[in-house]
Amino acid sequence: MIQADRLPLLKTSFLVMDLLAIAVVFGARISNAAIPERRAQTSPPVERPDSVFALALQDYDGGRFVEARWAFESLANSLPRSSPLKPASQLMWARSLYRLGDYPAAESAVLPLTQETGTGTPGSAFAAHGRFLLGLVCWRTGRFEDAIRNLHAVCNSSVVSETAKRDARLLTLASVARVEHVDFAAFDTSQAAFVRDVLQLNRAIALFNASQMTAARLVLEQLQRSSPDTPFASEVAALLADVKSYERTEIRLAVVTPLSGEDSTSGAALLDGVRFAFERLAPPGLSPLVTKSAATQVETIHAVEGFARDTTVLAVIGPLTTENAIVAGAVANAMGLPLITPTASGEGVCGIGDNIFQLNLTARAQGAFLASVVADSLRAQTVAILSTYDPHDQALSSEFARVVREKGLIVIAHEHFITGTTDLTRPLSAIRRAALQRTPPPAEMDTVHFMPEINSIDAMLVCSSHEADLVAVAVQIPTQKIWTRVVGNATWGNSSVRQQAGEAAEGVLFATTFDQSYLEARNFTDAYRAERGNEPMLATALGYDATSLALQAISTGARTRTEVRRFLADVKEWPGVTALITMAPDGCNRNAMVRMIRGGTIRPVSDWQILSRAATRSATPQVGQ
The missing domain is CATH 3.40.50.2300 (Response regulator)
Structure with missing residues (x-):
């Protein structure tokens, strides 16, 4: 997925942004109660509007939305139009209703902020925040085209913060994605161009998540050329940088297993487990699997030598048997290529060197x-x-x-x-x-x-x-x-x-090492049965675990063979589908289930x-x- 610190395009949290700071300065007046001869003329104390507003804000921040709603509503209805607290109270009244889940009432409360005859002016910061709240209400009620119109206004506003604009852009991406068929005639010219930019960016995101980096780059570069002033310029640039980074550092996993001969059934089961893990767990940017069929020791040696010379291959899964794993391990270790053999259970494999790991218990x-x-x-x-x-x-x-x-x-x-x-x-x-x-x-x-x-x-x-x-x-x-x-x-x-x-x-x-009473094994079996229509073999489960370990290494940042080897060597009590896996210093798994x-x-x-x-x-x- 897209890294959260680089490009938070996939966020789904649409909480309202923090309230803008409101400074209200009242002219200093001398209280009658402060002058002894005027004390008899003092009227009963009245709560100041700014104090009521501050207390209502405390209720809102503390999650007491019912109390906040009534206080803000009272202020919004009682303050004169000239009061600087009136639009703020109107906005917070609507926000309180939104947090209470009363979306129609929230919409009615915030509408005056966005209208010419309403509280404040349509170009004010309060009006822009009101449009954002309307966008949220429309999103919640399934009126995605209305949400897009309101969010477009926020994205092009000059009086809201960059944080508010970013939140509006994120909600726009989600809103456009929910529209089954975009009717461009329903938008004005500026809004239609805005929607076209969103459609292109959403397409690029989908291509990125599908590891189609070249296609994603072409879409993003075209978007930069056709719409250089798009409100989504920062998101486009960040995603394009990620795409180019993945293109420069192409990485992949390789599999060597017999797909012909007497071990072909088990070999195919192993490969199926590898593919099943790859389909479910592969991170964005990982190139497709490289698969070589090798039944004999000579074929295995040639396959592993080829993988080792390919600098994009970070690790090899396989081979199936102990005999082939020994010769494959010797080649892989000598050439610095991490090798995880899922099924080999004989002695003499994991002790070959630091790059060799044996999942099945000897x-x-x-x-x-x-x-x-x-x-x-x-x-x-x-x-x-x-x-x-x-x-x-x-x-x-x-x-x-x-x-x-x-x-x-x-x-x-x-x-x-x-x-x-x-x-x-x-x-x-x-x-x-x-x-x-x-x-x-x-x-x-x-x-x-x-x-x-x-x-x-x-x-x-x-x-x-x-x-x-x-x-x-x-x-x-x-x-x-x-x-x-x-x-x-x-x-x-x-x-x-x-x-x-x-x-x-x-x-x-x-x-x-594989028992259905174990939760991870049961979940794996259920998912495999639902997708493949049959029961997984032990070789399938072991292949799944070996691939999952390699994929987790890559997902956590490993981009070199050395980093993958270090990750595998540090595996302790890792919850695989076959058991809790612990790699000993010699690279052998030492854990099983009783x-x-x-x-x-x-x-x-x-x-x-x-x-x-x-x-x-x-x-x-x-x-x-």
Whole structure:
């Protein structure tokens, strides 16, 4: 939008301007009461009109418009026409009625100020301010052509301040914009020329807001040539300066994503999220997106090299996969181009350099986040870990173990299993034995018939990228009488896990980055569904967030790659649609959301105190409850 300090053309506040200073000097007279021999001749004290006017002004300034209205009306009707307070009282009476919302009465009260036979003269300052008030009344009552006539008189008046003229010009711009079809025959020659200037200026404003800078400049330059003495000369000059500034500093964002091949569906979803953010949030002056389709690493390298050589490109959104993000990041960082990868979740991306930012949580970031949840929110003291041998799960569980140990927690056991294993007795029994070694039961009870319950594990991390693994673990934990709070990765939130595991998954806490119970996510989904007609994918939401961050950097004044990089590096608790985003010093997002499975549905955690170690110790232990 147009900057408020440069060109306040889009203001919609049409409040009445401050009252002009009125100086009324009365000749000094000696009061009878001041001379002893005349005291008997003094009449009862009468309020002076200037005192009544001053008190009424205090009521008006204090928002007591009813009291002000009656005082000003009394003065306007009682003062002689020769009194300098009469036109001021007439104007303030009308203004009070306007502030009370009685527009017809306000119009009737102010009309005498603007007529030849009325109070004062039509060329006076009071008459000009009366015409402005008439313009406001006509605006409020939908008589936009009448508003234009009155405001035209104010704009061409020689007795009102520049502030008053500016307010009149702003209201004129809005009034002309509200007229569906301008009938120039309804105006005199001067008024018609005035309206033509407004139409051209409104057109230039619309072109500017649509980022059509060249077209806006041509319209403004033509207006300067055809109407050099237009009352809108200052607005035209200021807008033209802004247009030329944007033309000199062309800036844009670029996107690299696969639009063909096996990843084309996700790539298209990412691009759609980028475009959706651009359509809704792009500031004026930003050039259209530059999009390159790149499926292979070689194609990605060539695309990013091209973006880096284009000095108008301030940042790149993409690529889709970790493999492509690594090679793209190496090129972008070497050439000083900020790159935000929305969807890549593997390791080795954000650590490339200061210009690389990774929005989607890596496995290690998820592990560190879950460790903080267990230690700080659940206030656990002991944990167990069960994960697959998958590299992603290994990275998550290893980082979880490292961070909880740093926070002073005890890792009772850290077990693994092969993806697809259906019988998990071995790793679960190992966890059980490790717990019993810490708190051994009486010897006679640890038998098949008297299997003691395990209550010494405050939380257990269970992570796998495969839904069947999580279902198997959830169902078999109770068979080992291990009662603990299960926490895990985002796969726990998949509907098939909840449906197949049933009550066994009740109370599981998991980290996620896109949940409809989150207000920002819900608003985004509703807007996307209304415009696109379908549900957004996770890649769409991540692409939207990455683009929103880059656009906010530009909207807040970033005009160079260095400024964009600095903005991204300072992002803390930024409300994205996927989560509250916080960039760590290495450029990785470290934030996610925690959700709980309750009643087969996903719900936010409303009270961590209830879930904490102290609360669960005093309750009957059950899996995840």
